[in-house]
Amino acid sequence: MGSDQEMMLRIKRVPTVVSNYQKEEAEEGACRGGGCGRNCLQKCCVQGARIPLYAFKKVASVGEKDVNGHGCHDNPVAFLDSLLLGEWEDRMQRGLFRYDVTACETKVIPGQYGFIAQLNEGRHLKKRPTEFRVDKVLQPFDEKKFNFTKVGQEEFLFQFEASKDGEVQFIPNAPVDTENSSSVVAINVSPIEYGHVLLIPHILECFPQRIDHESLLLALYMAAEAGNQYFRLGYNSLGAFATINHLHFQAYYLGVPFPVEKAPTEKISTLDGGVTVSELLNYPVRGLVFEGGNTLQALSSIVSNVCICLQDNNIPYNVLISNCGKRIFVFPQVMTWKPGRCDAFLAS
Known part of the structure; x- marks a missing residue:
């Protein structure tokens, strides 16, 4: 190839299925009386629904240890850590994932x-069309399209909520x-790594994909x-690889x-x-790093203000929370749809 020619690298953005109940098109018709048969969290099925609850103790300091006396550690010994992995592996044994991510070559x-x-062929083969405009970071929630209340x-x-008495509890x-709309942790059925889950704040409120201070x-x-x-x-905003317009964070484990994080x-x-x-x-993408702070709330407030500014100005963005919440990359x-650009999120 001559020196005057330019080779363009373009990695195709592939929307993926994150739930076994996700459909190619918006569901039609109202739910039938007595439930829809999917045991979901919509009005047809949510009454009487019961899901394990992990009530966490709010910590004031970014460096404060958890209730068991553990800080940010190498081995998974904290209760939430073992609970999440245990429940995730239970769903894997029950065959709820679309492929075995542990068999993917990395x-x-x-x-x-x-x-x-x-090399994750499962995510590519389970692609689906994006169900919203790709030129707007903020878009209204549309209940007719897939959202996490339709998940079985x-x-x-488990539900993930702050403890009312200041002590860690597991029920x-x-x-x-349904009155206060629980926040929940769900599996991503098309995982990219071990323990891949979704954190969905106040799921029944049906917030669109936009960060606020509380989330x-x-x-x-x-x-x-x-x-x-x-x-x-x-976190991926619309226009920066999010494929579902229902507020959620991604989370998973990677042993390196x-x-x-080393840049x-x-x-x-x-x-x-x-x-x-x-x-x-000296890194391929631009980014800001926020860390420290006298309290967890101080760090969260600064970063959420930055995210709100970006999304209000129609600038898509990604967020990475690392080091047990002590370090945040923005x-x-x-927009991922623009021609001629590399659609790979190189930050991770």
């Missing part, structure tokens, strides 16, 4: 950054709080409560550092509450 690509590549209850692992058979803080609480440095949470940074400023803001250096993006 390797570290040689080179400066050490990006992680995975067997795909939910194996708790009623779903991001909930994600940080989950990262802190898991207490495992190999457990990360992420993400390349971006050099340069400090920009220290903001109110002791939160440090830095920028990535990656402003351009």
